Amino acid sequence: MSGWLLAAILVFSGCETLSVGHALAVAPDDITTDGGSSARANSTTEGPSPPLALRWDYETEGGFAAASPLVAGGYVIISSLAGNIDVIELGSGQKLGRTSLGEAIEGAPVLVDERLLVVPLAAGKDGLVGYNLATGSKAWTLRENWHAAGLLLSGETLVAAALDGTVRGIEPQTGTARWFVQFDTTRAFYAAPTEIGGNLVALADDAGGIVALNPATGEVEWRSETGLPIVRTPAAFSGRLFIPSTQGRMLALDSATGEVVWQLVADSELIRFATPAVDERYLIVGASDGIVRCLDPATGTVLWTRRFDGNIAAAPLLSGAYVFVGTLDERVVALDSSTGEVVWEETLPGRVKSAMTARDGILVVLSEPNFVHAFNAQRADAHTAEN
């Protein structure tokens, strides 16, 4: 008997559980998907005003992918490449819990409702996991296909694009597939689906194909071939789909037709654009040449540029008069969104290669190797989590 007890202690002593214990109080402005919205605009009104002060640090296990953290019900939800999900209190940075799904999470999960978090897995026996945060248990699993792309909840359908060219429309509560489309199996989806309006969702593959389909039925509305590998998630705004490519081009497509409206051609084909941030004023995009470019989203006209020492692989975060940028030379920077002037910067322990999130005046930044940082405004009159 004592032997079994010892064995049980040995087996379970290393386990961690993640149970919020109750339904999350998800508010309309909460960040339940990568990029802040289904359009992946990476734009918010919730960000703090620089200069910023570090509010808390948190250390998880494993590195981070390009997607942003989620924030809902006063909690930050972090997924890691080591397969962990961490839930942290937004205000204090206190750890609520952690669970391991065992395999790398390369794409962003999506919070379906106050309980259900659907997580894409990039390896292992499961492809998607529906995880009940309230009970700390798996609600369902889909044992097909691996997913490196983030998920999209569009209406009542969860859209999942896999590494083998498969796209599924899934009923989120049960994991049941509503529809299934098999595209070219030699093409992989690394970029998450983006809602582009008109009841359409756009998906871009790593060979440059873009398809717009109806998330309810899976019917393809239009297709476009750019010939430019796309591995970062596009953003959509006001009838435009902004495509960051890996070959020195940034495209703006008409969301309704897929036709190219304008394109930005960089100096070199080697330049890789990151996911942009966009609002009605600006389209701001970083690239591997270390340059942040601010464009007119309507015309593609470059309004300003700002060069940094390190590659910029993460989506910026537009927040009113500021835009926050993370760089691979271990910095997070706040720029004046109208001029590109640096108004605040902080050096972090490692590279920033994930998109940021802001909520209630708290900016959440992920940095290598496994740190979560929360910043809020230094000034008392600035917008912070406390006020």
Place this chain on the structure above:
Amino acid sequence: MSANRNRSPLPTWGFRLGVAACVLALMAPAAAAQYFGRNKIQYEQFDWHVLETEHFDIYYYPEMQTLAEHGAHFAEEAYEELENRFDFSLTHRVPLIFYSSNLHFKQTNVTPGFIPDGVGGFFEFLKGRVVVPANGDLHRFRRVIRHETVHVFTYSKFTRVLRDHRKPVDRLFPLWFTEGLAEYWSGEPDYQHEMVLRDAMASNFFVPLENLNRIYGTYVMYKEGEALCRFISEEYGEEKILQLMENSWRDSDFNKVMEFVLREDFHTISDRWTTWLREQYLPLFEDADIPTIIADGVASRGFNMKPVVHERPDGSREVIYVANVGGYTDVYAMPVDDDYQPTGDAEQLVRGGTSQDFEAFHLFESRMDVSEDGLLAFVTQRGERDVIHVYDLRSRERVGLYDFEDLVAVYSPTWSPDGGELAFTGINEAGWADLYSYDRDSATLRRLTNDTYDDRDPDWSPDGRQLVFSSDRTAIGANGAYNLFTFDVTSGNIRYVTYGDHTDLSPRWSPDGSQVVFASARRQPDGKFSAQDLWVADMAAGQEPVLAVDAPMDGAVQERSSERMEGSVNEVLGPDGEAERATDGPDEEVGRSEAENVVDSPDEMADGGSVDAVEGNRPDPSPTLTTARVENVAARLDTRAHAAIDSVSAAVQPSRGTELGFVLPNTTRRLTSFSGASFDPVWTSDGRLVFASFEDQRFTIRQMEVDSLIAHPRETVRSRVPLDREPWSFDRHVVTDSTRSFRYRRHYQLDIAQGGVSTNPVFGTGGGASVLFSDVIGNDIWQVTAYSQNTLGRSFLESLNLGVTRIHLGRRANYGYGIYRLAGQRYDRTDPDAPDGFPVFYEQVYGGIGLVSFPLSKFRRIEINTSLGWSQKDQFFDEVDLESVLLSNSVGLVHDATLYGLNGPEDGWRGTVAAGYTTDVLNSNVSYYSLIADLRKYFRIVPGVTLASWGTVRANVGRRARLQLLGGSWNLRGYPFFRLRGKHLWFTSHELRFPLAVAPSAWIPVLEPFGIANLRAAVFVDAAHLWNEGYNDVELDPGSGFEIGRTIGSIGTGVRMNIYGGIVLRYDIGYRFPTGINWDERQSFNQFFFGFDF
């Protein structure tokens, strides 16, 4: 600069030591055993400086500052590109250590190993350092910097991906991918890449993907890896290269990662790659010349290069060449008949790699030449510099040796027709390769060119008026092209002979001076290089020459160099010489080029754009020469203009249809269409071409008649030189801020830290740690060791051992010193005070050590060791305490000129003699002398089969002398490890070593997964005699049960296998004769151990 004729060996030879082992030996207060090994000598005391760029710390010495600034620019240029390619930024500064030449590079202490010729640079994991030499070729320098920077990015990204996914960093990418990617992202495939791949396809040496480990680490594997990366990029998409890295966490088996990313079965990928290559290359062979068919072989054993022909007054002749046959690089003479058919065996004239004078040949880089009177001029490394040897082929003896103090490297000497001068390529301390001429009578050296271009392989014309040479000074040299030029010895004018995006190398005059034969690989319309074929250029006089733009001579030449015109195109003629295609303007454009003089000042031509500043190229200050001509050259340098990159780029872009250009008078004809490559042609007086050929992955010397080839050329070309042929240069990263450019200040970084704890019911709990620090350059090493063995009744401190040692390798004489405290139970069978049966006692020692190793040459050194220590022994079994202060000094001479194979020495000899004295300065309880003589000779009977003979004598004579140990798989076989002991001994061993399976992985594939690199066997006989007082006084050693005082031995056989190229496992069986050499008293034994052959 001075030159020393027939310079005698100087006491400036060298090498370095394997110091750590010596330190350990010195911690024992007795005369130390000497260790073998060759010496890596720090000839130069480099005055290291640091230049900080945005991402790199550049380490260089002032003599090469200009080169270092070029290198800094190349590094940042590479970084900017690779940051995009890898989608990754480095978060650490990369130490980038430059050397101006290969000979300086060979002295680096960043790696303890020897660096052979041909190593372009390396990246090491310990501190992430990149080490790159320049050696006169800026293109190569640039490419290697880029190559190594790819390694830095690859390693950083790979480890980051694994750590992000919480995977242990317990793997690396396969070498074909690492090296292939580094080559692929370093630039377009060069002519050597094409040469290797073409031959691999033509000769069916191509190794498919699934078997690439069979050619692990070879040049072919590198090139196949490059081709594989290119295949992935072109067939699957460039993005897949990055995805291979980013998905490397998925599986430790890279083949499975490939399958996942490329979405195809591994064997399908392999098959597609093979097909992809065959489709490209097989059509090229439809009309190809096979060297072994169209040319007769002269020398084909081993690697054979650099042929020349020696004709005696009696008409007999021999082909002289450099060859590596079985490990040594030597000069051979092959006697040939009138048809150049070998008439006997090749005679070895000079053996390389075993003596000071012929330390190393530059097998692939330096040609030889024979004068009219049979004097052979060739180059070897001799200590810190290259020297030119003059060897009389008639008397078979060396008659001259030329050493130039200010030249580090020397290549390809060529005789003037009268034999009075030698012209050659020299590389100075600054790293620039220029042409020099040495007058033997006046012992003066002239510098003929003085710029940053790479001038190679000069050959003196039969009339003595010109040198033809290969150089990247061509207007499109910025692209890496090499064309041929002539240097007028009288006027200093440099003229084009060939022009185009070629690699034109190794020119030689025809005997009548009307033509030049050379090897050339040419860029094809598809961007690839052609085979390296043999060409001839018509050098007929009477035609207007085209002056090279960068002729570094007088002002008139320079002015002519600056005309600006656009474009170039080759004029291709049919076999009859009629133009088949001519897209350029008429020849009268020549007149225009002569008429326009525009001199751009350096300021006007400088181009901005680098981080701190970018300056136009400025040739380095000329070293002091002894001749008046030197001043002339220096004056010209000050006024030279240098184009910025942009203008050069404009110049090299052919503008089709332009009528501006300058048609060269030299018609060139391609004589061959080889499947592989040809090198170093020589035009004999009787109309033959003797050359080196690359075919079937072998370099052989071949010959063929030249007249028929010229009569039916494969191609005839007349080149056109663009008239805006300005001097080109690469940008430099110049830092004037003293906070970012400063003298090197030594600081130490951790290399290794290791520790451990063990628990033993008998010996107690023990634990400790050792840390090793060194500086970036690797000159200074500190080692700190602490451990404790807690035994019953002893406290932690009573059993605490500490040692601090410093080793300095930055000078020719390496030295080390340290202090230590040793305390605890010791098991020491050499200690005469230790109990016989179980030699364990408690001892504590406080002391210090010092050592100096002075290399006389690469092969020989003097070692001096000293130690002083206070010792207190507590012999609890004997209930005796001993206290002493032991002073021990020793001096030894070590020689090692052996050729190593995978399992141990195969040829040559090594030996040591050493003497020491140890005394107790406190109580005079200890006073003894130590003598060691050890000689090991290796007779290579045939390749792979060696008879090894070893004889040694050792003695410790005096009061309380330590005992010598013998026994075990490393010496007296059949006896337990170090179980025989005595104050005196002699020992001899003779062993015949031979292979069982040369390539066991091919013959026995099941061995391959176990990394078994070879399988060999040996038969041996060993004999020894140990004694204490009287030679024949038989004593029983109670500790071992064996008797000493009589001659004992063993005989047996065994197998050895090398695993992963590093560990040798040994298993022996046989008979031992512990009671004297008596067959009837034999005892059988078997013994398993590890270690290299003696």
